[in-house]
Amino acid sequence: MTDYTSMANGGLPRISPYQAGKPIEEVQRELGLSEVIKLASNENPFGMSKKAVAKCAEALNSSHIYPDSNGYYLKQKLFEKFGYDPKTITLGDGSNELINLIFQTFINNKVNVVIPAYSFVVYPMEATVADAQVKTIPLKDWVIDLDAVYDAIDSNTRMVVLANPANPTGTAVNINKLKEFVKKVPHETLVVIDEAYNEYQKEEDFDDTAKWIAECPNLIVSRTFSKAYGLAGLRIGYMVSNEEIASLVNRLRAPFNVNAIALTAAIEALDDTDHLKMVVAENAKERDRYVKYCEDHNLYMIPSQANFVSIDFKRDAFPIYDALLHRGVIVRPLKGYKLDTILRISIGTHVENTKLFKALDEILKSLK
Template sequence: MTNYSALAKGGLTRIRPYQAGKPIEEVQRELGIKEVIKLASNENPFGMSPKALEAAKKSIEDGHFYPDSNGFYLKQKLFEKWEYDPNTITLGAGSNELINLLFQAFVGDDCNVVIPEYSFVVYSMEATVSGAMVKNIPLKNWVADLDAVYEAIDENTRVVAFANPSNPIGTAIETKALYEFLKKVPKSTLVVIDEAYNEFNADKDDYLDTASWMGEFENLVISRTFSKAYGLAGLRIGYMLTNPEIASLLNRLRAPFNVNLVALAAACAALDDEEHLKVVVENNTCERARYQAFCQKHNLFMIPSCANFVAIDFKEYDAQSIADKLLHRGIIVRPLLGYKLQDILRISIGTKEQNDKLFAALDDILTENK
């Protein structure tokens, strides 16, 4: 038989398939549980805005047409709302696709990529497939160590990638420190700030809007998504802000109709519904504090989160067995074994009712395991 793995690009066999959170139907089917709560993929527990849903439903009527390849109305909306220049925007089927495109366009086996430890797994997957060397930089108190990242940059560093807030651990780099970092980085190194969870972090007093730096740093790449705070994960839509030259390259590389028309319509309407976004973010902030209090009560360490999930260290308890027990009670959470954080579970923050159920289940399990 032909060895197709040997024919594939060098790096492909070195990456592990992406491990997504268990789907609700799978748990219902396999464990025979009717009511399942998924707190494993950092989705929006309130769903999308009713306005987005209405727009999505209506757009299906035009499903026999190809979508607008340039996403004119969405780019226009982003311009009206935040003055993002349409020439700096690339739209993607989720921000994951945009990260993929950026690496395809710029990263090859003659360069390296600098990534803080425990970053979103897709950066190292993309770098490895491209044949680039990955430099993983240890964190300082669970936050990216910008000095160490800067030290690791050399003339072959094509990309530095930060998720801010980060996934799977949820910490954020102070935006002021990022600004100072950007001033020092050579312009041939692209600095990706992946802001998938930005909306859950932007309520801080000292928060700076990174998009306002676009004119100042030509190597700045900002990636955003509608999957999290806007609740459109299943529709797959995100955008990337870059200088116009990079945007033009990415737009050449992407498939002409990479973003479907339902996603485009829903994203436009979602941006209009500021009230829904406010409810989502306020619930998250309030419930995140309850997770912190729960951990204090049980003497567990919760990594300080700026996102819509928390990472909790279950120390002497066996984190995997806690995840299994929660699953048998119909609650899906995410062990971080794949990140070599075997004592830690990542739990997406749900609605108050969902979190109450999780706290009650964990109370029982932790008492049993004592």
Template sequence: MKWKTVLEEMRPYKPGRSIDEVKRAYGLTNIVKLASNENPYGTSQQVLDYLDQTPLQYEIYPDGHSSRLRKTLAEKHGVSEESILFGNGSDEIISIICRALLDEGKHTIMATPTFPQYAHNAKIEGASLTEIPLLDGQHDLDAFLDAVTKDTAVIWICNPNNPTGNLMPADKVADFLKKVPEDVLVVLDEAYFEYITDEQHVDSISLLEQYKNIIVLRTFSKAYGLASMRLGYGIADPAVVTPLNKVRNPFNNNSLAVAVAEVAVLDEEFIDTCRSLNDQQRNRFAKFAEQHGLHMFDSQTNFVLMQVPVDADEASEFLLQQGYIVRSGNALGTPGYIRVTIGTEQQNDGFFEAFDELLKKGGSHEA
């Protein structure tokens, strides 16, 4: 086979271990998965009711335009219907952007560590990469600007950033956009937008009126609790969306995913509740870390990146044996830390108890 040579030095995405896999491996009956930033409160009751009551025509192709959902989101965000691009999760939109704009003659810029699919897809397309280390946990936007060349086609900003959870201040993003060349697409990946509680944050979609070279990515996988449905969307000027749609596969969103998203997006009370509960539990994590002298990045997401007293793989394995699946920072580019999805109050009670045992094993960081 005449594979692209770059694939020789790449690895397939390795998902976290499943609940059933951990149960079998460790002989446990109760497992709490805190590794993939899923919504621990499930999804909207209105979605569940819809699924119980509404039949689907399985033999009919989906609406390739997602017309009803498109209209609903356009009204919600105050944009034209032509400004919306749908993907099989926002992951697919990332791959669409890379396929449309990047090749062996192009250059792209991103932070490190950040969401790995930016680099993964860019490498597949043969583009050159510049990865800028985080500065105190934040995107170093001055260094981003310094790295721009005549071949730069795409800049990626994960905001809030995964895996650190940090939110880039809105004024810094706006100031950055003023200085980016107009022919460079800036991707504002906001998968965790619904979890933001910072009162100073400005909805990035409002920036579309001034900047025609940005695309804002959102998803139904996180706060909406529809990760299994794989549905994300991007909002940009139609002049950006139209070429990207040429790359998008037809019928890339299945009928069930689009139908339940139409219901989910209207249940704002559910999102408000999840945001509030998540904020309460996020504050518990911050207090826990402070009490034990552990560094934790400021988070505006439904996960935290927290320091551990032993090697991150060792800490993850220990917590796994206690029934808690987390992500080791060794796999995320953040050695010495673990990424933990913020669970329910009961789930977090158990996690803190397990972490206390880890501290006894590895030595507390308390002064």
């Protein structure tokens, strides 16, 4: 028998496929439930801007034409909104594709990658596929320890990858410390800041990090329309880097990697600032309800600046996850991260969160 696994490139045979949150339809089918809510994949419960939806419907009529492979109008919109030179922007089929392209462009089996512990699982997966050495840096009180990350950088470190706010912890680093850190990293080491959740950050911890690239040519900032803009199902993200890096990553990108509907939706979503403000304000309000719930029930919630919270139940959390599932609420166990006592819960609408609290009340009482 031919051993095809041994023929696969790099460390690919050593990774497991990415485990996505359970789809609603699957839980309905398997458990015979009619009403199921999903608070498992950090999606936006308010959906995308209604103005964007209307434009997408129009754009569907032109779907027989390939999309603009260079995303001219979206790049212009990003320039208009944030001042990023279009030559420094690369568009991706979700920011996940951009992370994949960055690793493919720069990482190989001769270099190491520095990644904080409990980072988005895709980073170590990509590093393993590239057969690179991974240096995992412990967190300090669930927050990325920038001093320890800096100390781990050596002459062979090709890249540092930081999510800010991070997933699955939801914590953000102090923005001034982050700037100091980025400024002192040697230019031979790339620093990727993954800002999938940055729209949800507290104002005092926010800065337009993509503007730092003028001073720090080794910085790459990745963003997504999947979260606060609510376009997860359309798959679109962008990264900002220096022009040379953008040009390299752009060579790897498949032609037409971002579809026309996603391009249209992203342009409209950027313009609908009222929708974005509503989403962020509602999320903050509902996040406070989780803080209160955890205080009232003596549970530890990792301080979150994102659209999800991770709660430590101080016991094996899998039975709680399973009991929630049977009550029609899908959340995310963090067993894959070896955080067996923690569940990650995406913040839903007021009604959805109320349903979660009620189900959790019943479950916690029954476990006493």
